[in-house]
Amino acid sequence: MTQEAKKLESFTPGRRRSDQAHRAILQAAREVLEQVGYQAMTIEAIAERAGAGKKTIYRWWPSKAAVALEALTSQTEVQVLFSDTGSLEGDLLAYFELSFSGLRGKSGTVLSGLAAEAQLDPEFAREFQRTFIVPRKQELVTLLQRGIQRGELAPDTNLEVLADLIYGAKWYRFLLYPAPLDDAFAREIVKLILRLRSEA
Amino acid sequence: MTQEAKKLESFTPGRRRSDQAHRAILQAAREVLEQVGYQAMTIEAIAERAGAGKKTIYRWWPSKAAVALEALTSQTEVQVLFSDTGSLEGDLLAYFELSFSGLRGKSGTVLSGLAAEAQLDPEFAREFQRTFIVPRKQELVTLLQRGIQRGELAPDTNLEVLADLIYGAKWYRFLLYPAPLDDAFAREIVKLILRLRSEA
Amino acid sequence: MTQEAKKLESFTPGRRRSDQAHRAILQAAREVLEQVGYQAMTIEAIAERAGAGKKTIYRWWPSKAAVALEALTSQTEVQVLFSDTGSLEGDLLAYFELSFSGLRGKSGTVLSGLAAEAQLDPEFAREFQRTFIVPRKQELVTLLQRGIQRGELAPDTNLEVLADLIYGAKWYRFLLYPAPLDDAFAREIVKLILRLRSEA
Amino acid sequence: MTQEAKKLESFTPGRRRSDQAHRAILQAAREVLEQVGYQAMTIEAIAERAGAGKKTIYRWWPSKAAVALEALTSQTEVQVLFSDTGSLEGDLLAYFELSFSGLRGKSGTVLSGLAAEAQLDPEFAREFQRTFIVPRKQELVTLLQRGIQRGELAPDTNLEVLADLIYGAKWYRFLLYPAPLDDAFAREIVKLILRLRSEA
DNA sequence: TCTTAATCGAGACGGTACGTCTGGTCTTAGA
DNA sequence: TCTAAGACCAGACGTACCGTCTCGATTAAGA
Incomplete structure (x- = not known):
């Protein structure tokens, strides 16, 4: 079985985990934004609330602004x-x-x-x-x-x-x-x- | 001069604000802005370059933005x-x-x-x-x-x-x-x- | 009379030391010691409570310890x-x-x-x-x-x-x-x- | 393995305390003590000399006295x-x-x-x-x-x-x-x- | 009475270190 | 291999006091 095939079956627990973490991070970001505002939001607070490591966030987003942008635009109400x-x-x-x-x-x-x-x-x-x-x-x-x-x-x-x-x-x-x-x-x-x- | 007029002078005891320090701080702020830009400018750098205590800066400006604003607007060239x-x-x-x-x-x-x-x-x-x-x-x-x-x-x-x-x-x-x-x-x-x- | 001779007479014009300020400072020191303890006592707090300038304290005592020592020993109960x-x-x-x-x-x-x-x-x-x-x-x-x-x-x-x-x-x-x-x-x-x- | 033994393992995720940093801090403390004495020693100087963050010192010792005590007693000559x-x-x-x-x-x-x-x-x-x-x-x-x-x-x-x-x-x-x-x-x-x- | 000079209260000043905070990286054990 | 946890280095933050320095006002002796 090829590497691609394996990935498509989504057997690897890490990958499933990562999607979940991805969504948890955006949701946590939304909650933190709601509660303390953009200025006071920190990557650490998002990580803690999402139950994610800071490294995991930095792996996918370069800055807290990028997280906030995606958190904002992924909300349908904002369209x-x-x-x-x-x-x-x-x-x-x-x-x-x-x-x-x-x-x-x-x-x-x-x-x-x-x-x-x-x-x-x-x-x-x-x-x-x-x-x-x-x-x-x-x-x-x-x-x-x-x-x-x-x-x-x-x-x-x-x-x-x-x-x-x-x-x-x-x-x-x-x-x-x-x-x-x-x-x-x-x-x-x-x-x-x-x-x-x-x-x- | 009447008594009332004397009172209106609003005597404030203690050492007066030093214009020299004030000007040195704004000048230092301009130099730091020139060299490292707004983002990287710090109150500490301004204080050190101006030969001023940080407290002196915080006494007269609430934030680094306020210092930068006055440093910018007090330059005649910007008018x-x-x-x-x-x-x-x-x-x-x-x-x-x-x-x-x-x-x-x-x-x-x-x-x-x-x-x-x-x-x-x-x-x-x-x-x-x-x-x-x-x-x-x-x-x-x-x-x-x-x-x-x-x-x-x-x-x-x-x-x-x-x-x-x-x-x-x-x-x-x-x-x-x-x-x-x-x-x-x-x-x-x-x-x-x-x-x-x-x-x- | 020569300048030197005048000096030797220890002529001191000007305002004399204020006993009132002296006593107010020691009293203030005792009160501050009573309230916050030695460690947390500061010259600034004594000056403020005594209604005295910091300079006046430094003129007569070299350190907060010296003030505290005199405040302590000038109390008769401690004998x-x-x-x-x-x-x-x-x-x-x-x-x-x-x-x-x-x-x-x-x-x-x-x-x-x-x-x-x-x-x-x-x-x-x-x-x-x-x-x-x-x-x-x-x-x-x-x-x-x-x-x-x-x-x-x-x-x-x-x-x-x-x-x-x-x-x-x-x-x-x-x-x-x-x-x-x-x-x-x-x-x-x-x-x-x-x-x-x-x-x- | 008994239940008690398992509990004693007390699993703690995350990066462990760095022995290297620990030793570097104590060594730096000894050097600073040697050079400037206890009174003039500061946490900042220790951190700088040890190449450590101040936070790392505060994480493990509550005060500069605690660092100095361990620096002193960990020297065999003092025994x-x-x-x-x-x-x-x-x-x-x-x-x-x-x-x-x-x-x-x-x-x-x-x-x-x-x-x-x-x-x-x-x-x-x-x-x-x-x-x-x-x-x-x-x-x-x-x-x-x-x-x-x-x-x-x-x-x-x-x-x-x-x-x-x-x-x-x-x-x-x-x-x-x-x-x-x-x-x-x-x-x-x-x-x-x-x-x-x-x-x- | 006027002059002179040290005192006074007040508080701004240049400094230093504090203990906290955040950023971004690195390390570890477990899943 | 990747994750969650969190220790790591770095360094700016704003605060607290330090001891010194101006101020104008006050005081008391000598001229």
Whole structure:
């Protein structure tokens, strides 16, 4: 019997154990995040709660930020939907409502912690951008493209930069500027977007 | 002088705060930031280089982030100018050029470190907003108001939110999105701003 | 009159030492000793409680041990009496009773702290010996001399060394050996002393 | 194998205590003691010299006194011999000679530091008594018992108290009284001991 | 009465070491 | 072979006191 065949039968107790440990670690990370927040979370606390060795965690994740990122993104509730409501205004307002309410909870704290970690750890920054930041922006660009198709935005609009403006406003208020992420803010953003006209 | 006036002088006994130590600490902080960056900077290193006791630093600043913030903002070179070039387009492009070039240097690294710290330390977040974020946004709003006065922006434009969009795009790319802060980006932002028409 | 001559007159203008501050410091020292013990007592705590500056304490005493020593010896209750009861046995038992009971209280803790300090600070060691250890031993020698005069001890007994043995036993149990300083111990010491016979 | 035997194995997972680190720490402590003395010795200096983390030291010893005690007693040269010379006088003089000369060197300084620490730290006091003070006194009692067997001391002599007197005299002069620990002192003590007669 | 200088309370200062904490690695016995 | 436990090295943390140094205010003698 080949090595591969053996692995497929999943006879080796260690391997089964490792999947279990994997899930236990993510679950423990979620619980620790819930209880003490991102800042106070430590690898040691996760290991202790998961009944895992620290080495086991370091084997699969390079940093506590990476664990937190996977713990966050593996939760289905965090998934943001970019739905098609039939109009650009509706799409944007629906997106903002879901997104803003998500940031107000515990996962908002975790997300700002991850954004912080990305500043301090270049390796994690790349991972965070690859799995979180870039895909979400791409979905926003897709949403805006529907606006062009419907004739709500000028065809020559630079959607990449427009998405930077929209996402930027959201993150700016979320991370830096002391003003709330509320419906009024969402409406004012949408109002400005809709005032864009085509270049003369 | 009356009795009341004398009392108002608020006599504080004991040795006064040493301006020399204060300046030595900020200078040392700048040097350490220059040499090892924000992340690797420690209070111990600052104290040693400044010839100051750690207690003296903790007496006047609550955290290393607070020291770094004052070290950064007390440098005249970091001051960003919002000059009046005669047109909104010129004002914005001039601002972006100065701002983007500032973020590319060492002070950019420090600034992203401070932004990170603000996520992890609520007390510092408030200080960072009060002394850095909010005043700068106010200056941008003033710049945009000149645009309204010149007739380049519609009078009913929500400048607070427009400033959130502009600053947001800058910070979004600076902190999160893997794309450069270059002249092309500046021009595309300006192009979009100038396409805003009045509501009607 | 020359400058030197003036100096020789020991002319001292300026404010004189404040007896009030002096007494307040000793009183504060006694209170701090009572509350937290010798080990945890600090010059800062004494200064704060006395409403005195630290400098004022350092001006008059070289160390916290010196303050504690004066605070201890300036209390009249601590004075040990070497009374004349008419017999060597009586004198010794009377002395032991007073001495042992004194060591069991708070002042015992202070005294062991001072003994400790004397090991660590040679300058204080000399002061402690001069004002505390040596005078007390001399009084014990005087007590023993009465024993020779009464014929209870042989005239050729080396009283210096006998006093070392007696005081030594007391301090050994007080500082080092885990056995109580009680009446039984006193009686056994006296019993041994009285069994000394003259040489030859 | 019995149940009890199995229990005694007391399974403890994880990395075991490193004997190498243990020995390196004690050796470093000895070197630091030799160079700067007990008073100036710090845990940090030991850790640095031993190439050990401070945590490793704190894991196994509660205080610098505990490290110094083990560093001192694990040196074979410090062992004091209570030899049998055939007479009480000879045994005592031999003991005093060895003991006094030991106290005059570096280890004397360490020992007085430990005696000081025992006054300031009750937990260390118990350890110091258990491993150092009490065993040594027991050996002295054994030495004195040989004196009774040889008929040099009365059979009804209270040896515990006599040992307190002898050890006390030594420690009294060593720690407190400003007079030398020399041969003359040893001879005078022995002369007094030998003058004890039986009660009758 | 004014001058002079040492005193006072207060507390900031440069330092040192503390004991704790976290990170990331290494070692061990058992599964 | 891999896991859980946890000891290991390393070094920054923030705290506690140390003993010294400024301050302005106070005090008391001599001029």
